[in-house]
Amino acid sequence: MDNDLDALRRQLQQLKDLHEAGTLGADAYDSARTALEQRIVALVMQAPAAAPASTPAAPKLPRALVLGVGAATLVLAIGGYLWTGSPQLALAPVPASVATAASGAQGIGQAEIEAMVGTLQQRLQEQPDDAEGWLMLGRSYAVLGRHAEAVPAYRRSLALRPNDAALLSDMADALAMVNGRSLAGEPTTLVEQALKLDPDNMKALSLAGSAAFDRSDYATAVKHWERVAALAAPDSPWLPRVRESIAEARSRGGMPPAAAVAAAPPAATAGPNASGAAGTPGATIRGTVTLAAALRAKAAPEDTVFVFARPAEGPRMPLAIVRKQVKDLPFEFVLDDTTAMSPASRLSTQTRVVVSARISKSGDAMPQPGDLSGQSAPLALDPKGNTGLRVEIGQVVTP
Structure with a gap:
């Protein structure tokens, strides 16, 4: 892969x-x-x-x-x-x-x-x-x-x-x-x-x-x-x-090593996000995902759990994502630029995001009827990091 x-x-x-x-x-x-x-x-x-x-x-x-x-x-x-x-x-x-x-x-x-x-x-x-x-x-x-x-x-x-x-x-x-x-x-x-x-x-x-x-x-x-x-x-x-x-x-060729090349610029220099803001360098989200008791019977231990952050405004392309299984619930997660989907779409390019969690029986990338999901309210990113976020999976995805 x-x-x-x-x-x-x-x-x-x-x-x-x-x-x-x-x-x-x-x-x-x-x-x-x-x-x-x-x-x-x-x-x-x-x-x-x-x-x-x-x-x-x-x-x-x-x-x-x-x-x-x-x-x-x-x-x-x-x-x-x-x-x-x-x-x-x-x-x-x-x-x-x-x-x-x-x-x-x-x-x-x-x-x-x-x-x-x-x-x-x-x-x-x-x-x-x-x-x-x-x-x-x-x-x-x-x-x-x-x-x-x-x-x-x-x-x-x-x-x-x-x-x-x-x-x-x-x-x-x-x-x-x-x-x-x-x-x-x-x-x-x-x-x-x-x-x-x-x-x-x-x-x-x-x-x-x-x-x-x-x-x-x-x-x-x-x-x-x-x-x-x-x-x-x-x-x-x-x-x-x-x-x-x-x-x-x-x-x-027997030549001396090149001078150290400067590292890539911090994420804040990547340009404005969809809302025109400059982004949040060093953005990190730490939190916990739980499954509502009323839905536990609808999930099998091997079902896939996706936790991802996406922009609060603009395109819904996930910025960072982690993958677990239902048997791991409840579990703590960390989302940052190391879990980015692509170099062009990173958590640190945003100022406000929504964090979602979804249980997929098929493991499919796209939501399917019968999946279980939950999401946070729009979250303002803090350059010092966001901690203590709780996301409860408490809804059934409908057609």
Whole structure:
């Protein structure tokens, strides 16, 4: 589950990057972000999986950074493109079927993407001069792992739009995958062209660093990857891996360790919450959850108990969450930024929250009829921490 959750969080950061770069319109960003946040909620509320595999010795920047577009983002982008003719999704609502595919709790499958790819192929037969369409097709093939098919799609797009740094980087990545993950030759040439057009293109920088590392040019790898680290948002989930790669390149190249990188800024700098307030740095909520005596017969010992905080105003996306079982009741809980759902949605970004507790027989992320629930009154967060909160589960969820 951790790997899947990390991937979703990376996709959430990718959406933010695309939006801030002006590539993704505000409406499309809000729609796609909501879909991803719903999937994060669903995944976090599932039982934990086995520990992730160990990191390979030779550092490579995360594929999410290299690919640049995650599956959920891509499904929304393709769907919006087919619906509106614009990959930015900003001109019209995304069809319900597309939003459902992107937000389904079981994740996005290959079948959903392949169906959209088939429709996209048909459109390109009718509109062969559509550079955006060929780019979208290439990225679709890349997400599906069909890199040999991605290359000619990228070439068609590049012929129509030759001075596009992002497109050059995408094609370099696909060619490298076809060549056994080697960036030597044409991929490196494409990356160099991309950096001439856009010296701060993060994907091109990451690929250039990998190419330099592969040829044992560790100083150049460090230069490119340190630029990636400088450009990345402080809360980017893949930033620690970038720093690990920098440290490894410095070590292999006999260079001294880099000066300590400043830690991510405190949560209060993350920006205003939905009400316009600046947030509550250091926010912590400690309390106890109990089950009303009248409902004890309706709950089994193995039923799942979710305790979560959400904004008192604005989106209902949980900010922090813990998971227990009925047999643990009554139990004490702690909610803070270490139990956050995503780096972009943390308890410390708020000033007022509501704390809820819910017993789910199915373990489903979404409330179901027959679930048992309870919640606190709106709670003003105290920078010194809130303690002594009591939440009683005393209601039955109705249809």
